[in-house]
Structures are given as structure tokens and as C-alpha cells.
Amino acid sequence: MSRPSKIVIASRESRLAMWQAVHVRDRLSSLNPGAEVVILGMTTKGDQILDRPLAEIGGKGLFIKELEVAMQEGRAHLAVHSMKDVPMVMPEGFVLAAISARENPRDAFVSNKYNGLDDLPAGAVVGTSSLRREAILRAKYPQLVIKSLRGNLDTRLKKLDAGEYDAIILAAAGLIRLGLKDRIKSVLTPEQSLPAPGQGALGIELVDGDSAMAAVVAPLNDAETAHCVKAERSFSRALGGSCQVPLGGYAVIDNGQLWLRGFVATADGKEMVSAELRGNPADDEALGLQLAAELRAKGADAILEKLAHCK
Numbered sequence: 001m002s003r004p005s006k007i008v009i010a011s012r013e014s015r016l017a018m019w020q021a022v023h024v025r026d027r028l029s030s031l032n033p034g035a036e037v038v039i040l041g042m043t044t045k046g047d048q049i050l051d052r053p054l055a056e057i058g059g060k061g062l063f064i065k066e067l068e069v070a071m072q073e074g075r076a077h078l079a080v081h082s083m084k085d086v087p088m089v090m091p092e093g094f095v096l097a098a099i100s101a102r103e104n105p106r107d108a109f110v111s112n113k114y115n116g117l118d119d120l121p122a123g124a125v126v127g128t129s130s131l132r133r134e135a136i137l138r139a140k141y142p143q144l145v146i147k148s149l150r151g152n153l154d155t156r157l158k159k160l161d162a163g164e165y166d167a168i169i170l171a172a173a174g175l176i177r178l179g180l181k182d183r184i185k186s187v188l189t190p191e192q193s194l195p196a197p198g199q200g201a202l203g204i205e206l207v208d209g210d211s212a213m214a215a216v217v218a219p220l221n222d223a224e225t226a227h228c229v230k231a232e233r234s235f236s237r238a239l240g241g242s243c244q245v246p247l248g249g250y251a252v253i254d255n256g257q258l259w260l261r262g263f264v265a266t267a268d269g270k271e272m273v274s275a276e277l278r279g280n281p282a283d284d285e286a287l288g289l290q291l292a293a294e295l296r297a298k299g300a301d302a303i304l305e306k307l308a309h310c311k
């Protein structure tokens with residue numbers, strides 16, 4: 001197959017999105033010495049509307065729509081995403097062609113005054129806009145006050161520094177990528193805060209059927225990460241995870257087996273159902289479905305019924 005002479009990567013303009021695009025650009029440049037690899041930066045609706053919770057304005061798809069239009073119109077060939085932000089059901093006409101090796105998938109505790117969740121006094125204000133983190137915090141630390149926190153990483157840190165919060169919870173991966181590892185006071189274990197499906201992994205999205213580009217990005221795929229993320233996403237999809245459900249799903253390869261853990265909760269943290277299983281990594285998506293079925297058998301349906309329904 002002929003190698004493309006130019007590869008255009010569509011990217012959001014936040015510092016994290018740009019870091020990710022540059023990371024992929026540099027890898028593709030060294031894999032394709034004959035090609036010119038460039039980044040097309042653009043602003044999405046999700047970046048512009050910062051005063052309302054994501055759940056209210058339309059969810060994850062908001063961050064990738066403009067990038068997909070650019071690919072559809074041939075202005076770009078591929079888009080790089082934090083897998084956590086990619087809708088569980090891919091829009092018609094697009095595919096995830098590669099999932100690259102995972103950065104630290106855990107949640108991080110960030111504060112200028114305290115070293116960890118257990119140090120926070122009653123009434124301390126903790127910032128997060130993730131329903132998953134909110135449910136976990138409310139279940140384990142009902143004495144804390146949870147306050148909404150949106151915006152890109154730099155904006156969130158600025159709000160913390162301005163004193164609007166006593167602490168905030170962020171993905172460790174984003175902070176590490178931006179050279180902000182020093183801001184992490186402690187990393188939460190999966191037992192304390194089960195990560196979101198896809199957290200810490202990058203995905204490459206292409207127009208379905210673009211076999212030349214699929215061959216270009218294939219070397220970026222990390223088989224173990226891809227199995228784990230596929231299992232997590234299949235689990236989330238089966239529980240309506242694109243529709244703002246407070247859930248966590250996290251897989252690792254342990255002794256050659258895929259070990260998948262998951263939970264569903266109400267945002268107030270009062271109800272929470274968890275389960276885990278192990279199986280063959282090649283059965284990734286089936287394992288996700290199986291875990292979702294197990295959660296339903298344990299009562300997850302009653303929780304899901306109380307949540308806003310998918311439109």
C-alpha cells in the first residue's frame with residue numbers, strides 16, 4: 001500500500017489535547033520518515049461552554065464532533081483522544097483504529113493544604129464534575145462538600161489556587177503529561193477510587209474504511225491496553241455509560257488474565273453495586289458484558305432506573 005506523504009492530526013487546543021497530539025505526531029514522524037505530519041488545532045463546543053455540567057449540555061460527544069467533521073471533510077486524517085472522553089458508542093462512519101500504552105490510570109488528590117482525602121476536615125470543599133468521583137466521595141466521605149469543577153486542567157488548578165476549593169480530584173495521567181506531577185499530593189488506589197473506563201489511555205480515531213491511515217497508526221496500538229480498554233468500554237456501554245451514569249470500570253492484565261472491576265452508583269453515593277471477574281484478554285468485550293450482567297443481577301438495574309435516561 002502506498003504511504004501517505006502528508007498526515008494531518010485534528011486536535012482540540014487545550015494544553016492536554018495538544019500534548020497528546022504532539023506525542024502522536026512525533027511517533028508518527030519517526031515511523032514515517034517520508035511523511036510530513038502536522039496538527040490542525042480547533043475549539044469544540046465542550047471547550048467553549050464551561051459554566052454548566054457536561055451531563056447537562058450533551059456529554060462526551062461534544063469534545064469530538066468538530067474533529068470528526070474535519071476528518072469527514074478531508075481537512076484532517078485522524079484525531080487523538082483521551083479514551084475517557086470518547087463516547088462508548090462510536091458515531092456512524094468512525095472507528096478507533098489504535099489504543100496506545102496507558103499512562104497512570106488513577107485519580108490524583110490535589111490540594112495546597114492537605115495531603116490526602118483522609119486529612120480533610122468535615123465541611124472541606126472538594127472539586128470534581130465527574131459523577132463517578134462524586135459518588136465515590138459521597139459514599140466514603142459524606143462529611144465533605146462536593147462542588148462542581150469544569151474547565152481544562154490549567155483552569156481547574158487555577159480555581160484551586162484561588163481558594164475556591166480545599167482540594168480537587170483529577171486524573172493523574174493529565175497532570176503527568178503536562179509536567180504537573182508535583183501538584184499530586186497523593187494518588188488514589190483503585191480500591192479507593194476505581195478509574196473511569198479508558199482513563200489514562202489514548203485512542204486514535206479515523207474515518208471508517210481509511211485503510212491507508214489504519215496501516216499508518218497500527219504500530220501505535222498496545223495490545224494489552226487495547227484489551228483492557230475494550231473490556232472497560234464494553235462494560236460501560238452495556239450500562240448506558242455514554243449517558244452520564246456514575247460508574248467506574250478498570251481492567252489490568254494480571255498473570256496473563258484480564259482482571260476487570262466495575263461499579264455503578266447513585267450520585268449521592270447511597271447505593272453502590274460492585275463486581276469483578278477474570279478471563280482471557282482476547283474475550284475483552286465479552287468480559288465487559290459479563291461484568292455488566294453480573295452488576296444487573298446484583299441490583300444495578302434499580303440504580304440505573306433512577307438516573308436520567310438516554311436520549
Ligand SMILES: NCc1[nH]cc(CCC(=O)O)c1CC(=O)O
Pocket residue numbers: 082083084085169170171172173174198199200201202
Ligand atoms: N474529563 C477530562 C479529562 N479527560 C482526560 C483527562 C485526563 C487524562 C486521561 O484520563 O487520559 C481528563 C482530566 C481529568 O479527568 O482530570
